[in-house]
Amino acid sequence: MSTIVNYEEEVAQQALTRRATVEFINIVNDLWYDKSIELVFFRNPLIDKRASEVLNLIDYAKEFVNKPITIQDALNIAKAIQKVDLPASKLDIGKLAYECHLNPKGCVDKEAFIKKQLKNITEAKDITPKDVVLYGFGRIGRLLARELMSKMGKGTQLRLRAIVTRDKITPTVLEKRASLLSIDSVHGNFLGTVQVDKENNALIINGTTVFMISANNPEDIDYTKYGIKDALVIDNTGAFRDDVELSRLLTSKGASKVLITAPAKGVPNIVHGVNHQQYNPDKFNIFSAASCTTNAITPVLKVLEDNFGIKKGHLETIHAYTNDQNLVDNMHSKYRRGRAAALNMVITETGAGKAVAKALPALEGKLTSNAIRVPVPNGSLAILSLQLRRPVTTDIVNAILKQNALEGDLVEQIKYSMDNELVSTDIIGSTAPSIFDSKATITDGETIVLYVWYDNEYGYSHQVIRLAKHIAKVRRYTYY
Structure with missing residues (x-):
């Protein structure tokens, strides 16, 4: 009744x-x-x-x-x-x-x-605000700008002061850049204001001036002309991929640190929450935030390695298509990526399996990896097929990951999902780089298969900002 x-x-x-x-x-x-x-x-x-x-x-x-x-x-x-x-x-x-x-x-x-x-x-911590320059203004750059400006508060941490692009700054270019920042087909409208200052070649974001600088080479830029000093330059162009090339970004007057939003050679590759404490910002000037996939899988792999040990495994990432692919069939430098991104599932390579070892040396040579680009604009899924060093059950694996999502060093990195209906659009806008799908866990003795979702744009951008705060030494006291 x-x-x-x-x-x-x-x-x-x-x-x-x-x-x-x-x-x-x-x-x-x-x-x-x-x-x-x-x-x-x-x-x-x-x-x-x-x-x-x-x-x-x-x-x-x-x-x-x-x-x-x-x-x-x-x-x-x-x-x-x-x-x-x-x-x-x-x-x-x-x-x-x-x-x-x-x-x-x-x-x-x-x-x-x-x-x-x-x-x-309860004791105050002395924090000196850090000027930030975005070198490039693509998908990641615009999300970083949104987050930096919406979470600026009193400006006591990171201060976005300028954005560097290759195109000549004209009123039309400013209007288009402002529009791309304000409106996004995936992430929706920016919850703030964006205006154009044509006289100063700047965008006024939430009432704060952010200069737009045109430059073909970092050596040509003098940030001090814009009142910027001791700046952290966040490179999201993908044009500089090793320590020699990235050093060029330090030649700009007014720049003191560089953070690249991609894997790089010859510099610390960091997954925040996993290995960022191993690198003192006073001793290094160039850092890499690794890749979105590396940031998605490394926190989960660390939990498994620390608790059970990993013999070997394979990563398959089902990844949203990116701007690197063609919209329609056309020539491309890499096989298969030339086929229409929105119409095909495309097998391609990923270096995430090897890149994990840069943050977790214990996994050196233990992981193979591959990728399949699929016709969604954002939201990806990493499938981890692993051999552990001892038998486990689904309940044991899920319990360990839930505990790490609730407390410890990885609470910002791992979100524990209990949703039976979880699909890719559900994780868009998640600030965590790893969304562990507890309902999909498969175990058979020492063999396990785990599913880790990730917003390859938004979740990764938050990892970049977490690392940027560590580099700039503006991380506030936290209680998690």
Whole structure:
């Protein structure tokens, strides 16, 4: 027999929930813009989120940590954070709410609870803001610009000051660049303002001037003319792929560090969260953020290597097509990539299998890899077929990965999905480079097959920014 539903009570409760969510969102924004304190919810950004998006995160958390976390719980924790004197920081309010449920007696006084949990970050950390130049303005460059400007806050970390392109800067070019930044067929409209400053050859993004610089060679640029100094240059052109070529980017007056958004030879290849602490920014001037696929699989492989050991394996990446491929059949320097990208599945190579060893030396020579480009514009899937050093079960593998997604050094890198209906469009916009599909795990003794989704544009761009903050030494205190 069906339970009688009191519709009027449900409507009233929904209104209270929405009201609490709006209040929570307002506190999130006040903390960010007034105190440079960024709240996230199990690593998911909360800045500029709508009420429905926040409530969806609450539902995810209930299943993820198996605790009845509510929007009221999050709101109470946020109010307590407002009352505590904290330095600029990034705090996972989902984790704090989870810990509050684990220790209800110790969480009666929310303000005292916050002070206890965050006792190690109550001392201010001296951070000098870092000027940033984007060298190139393609898919990754524009996403980096969006993220840098939308998360600028008080400008205490990374400051986007200029964008370098090869084309001559004309009013028409400025208008087109502004349009490409404002509107994106995959990621939607930029939640900000973009205007053109024709007199200064600049874009005004969210009210802040970003100069557009035309140059064929980095040696021709003097950033100091634009008031830029000691800049981190993020190269996303793909034109410079080794230490010698990348060194040219340091010849520009006003540049001090270089980060390339691709694998590179002769420089540290880094997957943030896995091996970034091995490289002191004071001792290196050029860094590589590796590839999107390498960033997707390496965090998961590290968990498996650390817990079970990996004998050998094969990576097959089902990858969205990229600008390197042809829109229609035409000549191409590589076999098969000349065939129409939106009409064909295209077998091609990937260096991700070998590149993993640069971040995880224990896997040197243990992985083979290949790629299949498929007719989707974004959203990719890595299939890991591995031989472990001891037998496991699906429950054991999933539990270990879930634990690493919840706490530890890889919480920003691994998102644990429990969705039975997960498909490629669902992961577009994920800030994590690895979305582990727990429902697809296959095990047979020592043999396992894992499925790792990744937004090869958005998730990777966030990894680049995480690494950029490490290089620039502007990483705030975090609590995950």
